[in-house]
Each structure stands twice: as structure tokens, then as C-alpha cells.
Amino acid sequence: MTDATQIPETKRASLLQLNAWTRRRNAAETRFKAYGMIAIAIGLLMLIILVFNIISRGSGAFQQTFVTLEVELLADKLDKKGNRDIEDIKKVSTFGYTPLLKNAFEEKLTAAGIETELKSKDLVGILSKSAAAQLRNFVINDPSRIGDRVEFEFLASSRVDGYLKDRVSRDSIANDKNISAEQLDIVDVLMANGSLKKRFNLSFITGSDASDARPEAAGMGVSMIGSLFMMMVVLVLALPIGVAASIYLEEFAPKNWITDIIEVNISNLAAVPSIVFGILGLAVFINYMHLPNSAPLVGGLVLTLMTLPTIIISTRASLKAVPPSIRDAALGVGASKMQSVFHHVLPLAAPGILTGTIIGLAQALGETAPLLLIGMVGFIASNPPDSIAAGLMSPNSAMPAQIYEWAKRADPAFYERAWGGIIILLVFLVGMNTIAVILRRRFERRW
């Protein structure tokens, strides 16, 4: 008879009372769960910080400070010959208009009863450098107004604008040669009598980029058009090619090594860094095919190649979701394979394909790196294109490239515009994704 194993004597304890070991295990359980919650909290916190940061720093760009001034369009300065000939009027450069602004400012101050030691040149410094050009454009558009007194709303300079937005303070301008404390005194007075105020600035959304010295005049409009043209190219090329490729791979391709190569290729292409597509675009489209630098057409082609894998992957998923019974039924009543796919499977998969395409487009819209290499940065996109061909071929910027350009110009006024640009970009992305979600909810079919 073998000895029975000695059962160690355990302390008898109530089941209702946790012993130390169980307590340790339970604590470990709680801790582990807490780690998970902390991780999610960190992720959500980052999202909140990011969104808060974007909105708080970017919303200022939608507001701009304007100065109301009544300018007398002196005939002897603007039209010396007095014949109202448009060619002669055009000969007067923006320098010729500056004295008018000086006069207007001095009148304004006299009327308000303010004494200042500032020179009239410094007074005009309160206005944006684009003020004289604004005046000139007005006169050239309507020469009959010469001699009249006209009320204008001019942009204030970026420093004055920053002063109203608390970006610039009297302490921070000590070493700033663009603005002085005396000028800010005048600004305070003008603000008090209502001729200098901050209001919504539509030209940030519709306007064009401006040079380094005039951040207050810069806008996103032209680069938005550039992005629009690029998205058109992507849609026109990537959607048909992507759908055709998916139909072949999903419905027709025989299982062999060639198909395998194509499939592996597509899944790898989806993970190639975007900048590599930029190198491809530079080498093939610009250096080899001599397409114009910075053209939205080239940007669109590069982004097409980049979004193709995304569209193919989502299209294949939605083709796969159409049940085989549909195909069998079509084939059963005598349709050819091609007819069954194009008449029955494809229409049923269309909502899914559309959703995938919109998401692919949204991805392409926010992509920056390849655009840097094909030259869509580094110049000022000043005029909206006047035809579709020009929109495709003439140099333009794109929204993310424009934001990058502003971020590089090391000036807080441009930083504000970069954040504002991000708000516009994100509004587009949120809009596109919402459409995709609605489409999916509305038309998704469970078989």
C-alpha cells in the first residue's frame, strides 16, 4: 500500500472572505483593466487636444481687421492729363496712390481731434501693403469716380490684426520694426470711434495666396481650385481603372501565378510611402514626359496611382459581398458572364464602390508629400485659372501644399492662416466622410 500523499493542511477560511492571494489576483485584474481604459483615454485626449488646438488657433484666420477710410480720389494725382484715358490712368503705379491714403488718414485724425507726432508714412503703415493696390484696382475699374470722395474698407496690417487678436502685445513689439507703440495708440483710438474693427473675412476662403509681406491678404481660394482639379483627375482616372481592375481580379481572373503577382503587388502598393509616388511622378511625368511642373494634372496623376490600391481593395470587398446566387440566377436565364457582372453584380456593389472611392478621394485630398516633389509649393498661386485646360495645366497649389507653404514662412500671422487652412481642409474631409457613411447606411444591404 502506497503512502497517501500528504495533503498540506490549509488554513480553513470562509469562502466569503477573500484570502490574500485572491485579493492580489483581483487587484491585478483591476489594474489591467485600468491600463486599457488609460490607453483609450490617452488616445481620446490626444484627439481632443488636437481638435481644440486646431480650432482655437485657426478660427482667428476667418476674422480680419479692417479700417474704414474716406479717400478723395484726387484728379491731379491720378489723371494728370485730365482726359480720363484708361491707358494714362494705368500708368500711375501703386506708389502714386499712397499720398491719397496719407491724406485720408490725416483728415480722419483731424476730424477726430487727435494730435500725433507720427509721420503720415507711419500712419499708412497701419494699413496692409495691399491698400494702395486696392485703391488702384477700384479706379481702373471705374475711372469716372476720379475726383469723388469714396469710402473704402482696407485691410489692416498683420501686426495690427494680431494686436486685436492678442497675438501681438505692446511688450512683444519692442524689437519689431514693422510697428511701433505710437501706431498702436492710434489703433486704440480708431477702434474706439468704430472705424477700425474685426469682422468675418470671406476673402480668406475665396482669395488667393499673397506674398511674404502681406499675410493679412492671403487666402485659400485658388489652392482650393487646384485641389478640385486634382480630385477631378483622380476621380476620372482612378474610379474606372480601379473598378475594372477589381472586376477582373474578383470575377474573371483564373487562379494562377500571374494573378497572385498582381494581388501581392496591389497589397504592397497600398503600403508604399507616399513620397515614393512623388519621386515616380517627378521622374516619369515631369522629367520623361515633360508635363508642366506644378500642374494639377501631374498632381492628379500621382494621386491616382496612390489611391488606386485603396479603391481596388474596397471595390473587391463590395463585389465579394454580392452573393453568388445573383450571378447564378443571371447565368441561369442565359446571360453571359460579362452580362451577369455588368448588369447585376456591379449595380448591386455600386454603393460600396462609391463609399470606398469617396474615402480614397478624401485620403488623396489631404496628401502633401508627393506634391512637394512635383513642385506644387514655393510660388504664389495668385490667379484662379480661366479655363478647364488652364486649370489642369497651369501651375497651381493645392490645399495641403498651401498650408505647408504658410507653415514654412516663419511668421505668426501665417501660422494662424495655416491653422485656418487646416480647418477648411478638415471641413472638406469631414464632409466627404459623412457622405460616405450616409451612403453606406442608406444603401448597405445585408444578404
Next chain:
Amino acid sequence: MSTTGLLVIAVLVLTIFGYFMASNRAIAAAGGDRRKLHSLPAYYGSNAAMFTAIPALGVLVLWLLAQPMMIDRSVLSTIPDSIITEGSSAGLVMSDVRRVADGLDLVVSEDVMSANDVLALQTGQTDIRALLASVGAAVGADVKSEVLEAAQKYRKQTTTGQLWMAVVVATLALIGFAMSVMAAKPDFRARNTVERGMLALLIFAASLAVLTTVGIVFSMLFESINFFRLHPWTDFFFGTSWAPNFRGDSDLSILPLLWGTLYISFIALTVAVPVGLFAAIYLSEYAGSKVRSVAKPLLEILAGIPTIVYGLFALLTVGPTLVRIFGRGEEGLLGVEWMSGATAVLTAGLVMGIMLIPFVSSLSDDIINAVPQSLRDGSLGLGATPSETIRQVVLPAALPGIVGAILLAASRAIGETMIVVLGAGAIAKFSANPLDAMTTITTRIVSQLTGDTDFSSPETLVAFALGLTLFVLTLGLNVIALYIVRKYREQYD
């Protein structure tokens, strides 16, 4: 309008014409009784449209691609070596020639001179540069007689080429049109032909993806080979310093850049992996469906934000915050002077980590969900707590898949551009201090290829070698990761 545009429109008109002619002809041949036709009338029309448009337009595209190359080669062979001076290259001279030729075309089209007068231009008699400037075509320097001669030759060959192109394309379209319209008879199997044609188009679309890859590899390979002709490959792969110098004689070694890239990616992964992994565990094992349906899409928003936004966030928010903590000496929060500028390895790494959180979490989420429920049930049935089940059963089972996910995230981090361009700085060095500014492969590609680039200098061409290295690196990581993930999935299928 250009010859090409007119040609395309002509072919398209002929195509539409062919469609209706062929389908009407088929119906007429059947005596108006559609039942006698082999296929639906639309198929006869489509057949005609297909044979008219596709061969003609295909040849047109190929011609447009090949012609510039052929003409470049033939014109280049006539340019004497003497005018390819020091510091210049055949490519630069060729682009001069092209610019002059385009300018002369403009002179003709704006009626400044007649076509014959332009052909008779001589450098000695007319100031070509002023002439070109008058129509808005800017030429860098005075036009040499050899360049003018080459430009004239270029124009002549281009015109001849376009003429032949028009003839060939029009003939092809007409032959296709005539043959397919003639073939529209009741016993012609139009549907089968059209479907075969469509299948060919589908195959072509599918192979475009392969073509893109081939394009990527070859475009970078050729320029990289050019680079290694000008610059020793030993310096590129084994040198220790990166100091491009546009006067020549630069140090172009990838190692410092690779160090910066890997260091930043490492920091990004140390942020993203724990957070993403724990988030995935919580979402898949603990969270109720309500929390899951809110938290998961919210986290995934982080993945949908464009990288330029993260770049700006790094440059203007995270960087300055870090400087306030680790820099500014006495005024800083820690009272130390460890960090001077906002751009640093840590700045870029942290922000990239935030970007990668949803990437890691959604991939790991899928993988954890793929672990069969029976494993969990068995473990819980033996008395293990949920956390013990996760740590000792679920995670080991999911480990290969999670490793794959991390490798995919690493490949994403290595190829990321905008965050490092704005947040990491531009100094190439070996340093272990995360508060130093360092640079990466992608930022150097951007800086070598933007602005004025000269495709004959090693300083520009190095970008292609860097790009190729980056491509090989990320592709390798992806292939390994996908292999691991796929192998693991099969285990439980």
C-alpha cells in the same frame, strides 16, 4: 487647337458614327427582324466603336510617349560636344533647345513672323533672345548658333512626326471602322468579340498596378545607377557624414539619415504600441458594445487626419511645449537648457506615435478578435481571471499577428514624410539625445528634390538612391509582416 486634340476628336466622332452605322446595318441586314441577329444590335455597334477607337487611340498614346524620346536622341547626336561646356550637361543643352523650339513655335502662332521667315533665322542677323522674349518665352542666355540649328531640326522633326502620327492614326481608325461596319451581318458573333475586347481592357486595368510598381522601381533604379556612377557607393552605404555641397565634392552617406529615421520611428513605436495595444485589448475584451461603438470610430479619426496637420501640430504645439519643459534655462519648467529649438527627435517621434495609435489598435483589434472564443472559454472555465486569460492565453495566441501589426506600423513610421519635414529638423548626425534635431531619409529626399534641381549632379540624384533604399526597406517590412499575419490567420481558419 493642337493636332493631337483634333485627331482625338476626329477619332471619337468616327467612333460614334461607327456605332450607329454598324447597329443599323445589322438590323437592316436582318430585314428589320432582330430575332435573326446573333447578338443584340448594340453589340454590333459596340464592336464597331471598339475597333475604330481603341487601336487608333492606343497607337496615338504610344506615339506621343515615344516621339519625344526618339527626337531627343536624334537631335542630341547632332549637337557638337564643344557646346556642352564645363558645368553643363547634354540634358541642360537639350532643355535649352526645347525652350527655343517652343518659343519659335509661339512666334509663328502669334503671327510675329511667317513660318518660312522663322526657318531662315540666323543667330548673326537677328537677336533670337529678344525675339523670343517678345512673345513671352524666356531664354536664359544668348542663343548659340548650334542651339538654334538644333532647335530648327527639333521643330522640323516634331512636325514630320506629328504628320506621320496623324496619317497612321487616321488610317487605323478608318480601317477599323470599315472592317467592323462591313462585318455587321446577322451571323457575326458580335457579343463574343465585344466581350473578349472588354476582358482585355479589364486585364489591362489590373496590370496597371504592376506597371506602377515597375515604373517606381525603374525610375528610381536608373537614376540611382547614374548616381553611383558619379559618387562612390562605398561612401553612400558606409560613409559617416551627410554634407551636400552644391559646388560638388559632397559627403552623401545614408547612415546618419538612417539613424535619425530609425530613432524617430523607435520613439513613435514606444508611444503607439503600448497605447494602441492596450486600447485594442480593452475594446475587444472588456468594453461593452456601447463604449466600443463610440470609442473605436473616435480613435480611428486620428488615422484619417492628414499628415500635414500632424506636422503643423509638431512644429507649432508639441515642439514649443517641449522647449518650455526641457529648454530655456532658468525660465523653463525644469530649469534646464537641454533643448534649443522646437524641432527634435522627440517632437517628431511623439506626434508620429499619436498618428500610429489607431493604426496599431485597429490591426491588433482584428487579430485579437480572430483568436477563437473556445480558448478564452477554456481558460476562464479553469478559474483564470479575464486579465490572466488575456495575458496567458489570448496574447500568446495572437502574438505573431501583433508582431506583424507592429512591423506594419514601423514601415509606416519609416516612410512618413510631413511630420518629420516639419518637426524633426535638418541636421544629420549620430546622437543618442532625443532632444537634438536630427534628419531622416524622407526629409532629405524632399530637400534634395525641391527648388532648382539639376539632374546631372550627385546632390540631386542621391534622392533617388535614398528613395530606392526607402522603398526596399518598407517593402521588405511589409512583405515580412503580411507573411506573418497571413500565416497566423491560417492557423485558426
